[in-house]
Amino acid sequence: MAISPNQGATGGGDTVTITGTNLANATAVHFGEELATITGNTPTSVTVTSPSGSGAVDTTVTTSAGTSAPLSFFYLKSPVVTSVEPASGAVAGGDTITIMGSGLSGATSVDFGGTPVAPTVVSDSEITVVTPATAAGDVVLTVSTPGGLFDNLVFGFVDPPTAASFTPLLGPAAGDQMVDIVGTDLATASGVSTVTSVTFGVTPATFFYALNSTRLAVLTPAQATGAVTISLTTTGGSTTVPGAYVYV
Structure with a gap:
């Protein structure tokens, strides 16, 4: 039998x-x-x-x-998810996300708002999955295992960012100047920051925070005097801010 x-x-x-x-x-x-x-x-x-x-x-x-x-x-036992990293991704899909928790060893599906994807099981506490292409917005993320479902999750799909302007236009070479960048798609529909890096020239900023989907606060890194471009990367893509920031 x-x-x-x-x-x-x-x-x-x-x-x-x-x-x-x-x-x-x-x-x-x-x-x-x-x-x-x-x-x-x-x-x-x-x-x-x-x-x-x-x-x-x-x-x-x-x-x-x-x-x-x-x-x-x-x-x-029913699966439990403790973290999803990153918590957002590009509308084009193709991003690998890591889901951590317990009871995940038998995971059969990760559903993104109605689009199921087969995960890769790393261990009982970790699975990875590649995001599907999905319209911009937040979706319910559901992890299915033989032990049950965990659906108390939200994942954000975001368009590529744009950047329109920044203020102030100059600051000290020692850094530590707060710069306000205005753009789009800097946070998910639920307000979770999508920004993963900001660089002034080739120097990365160590502190940045999306106030909402259209405003980003960045603390400038120390840099030699002169003009540099500001570039930013989000889970949806990358862009360069028009103009140049001047270190004095």
């Missing part, structure tokens, strides 16, 4: 099929001491809805001829 699948959620509700011989007129299927609901039965198979349970249990089929030898069935 065989059982498929041989694992499921602790809350039950999974469709499980047991195959073998002489299974006609099954009167009971037990998962440990719990009785499953029989939904289909032929001489070679019994299909049931699994009851709730935990750990590893013996599964048996009872007919008028007796009770079968046990088959192992494993109850898996």
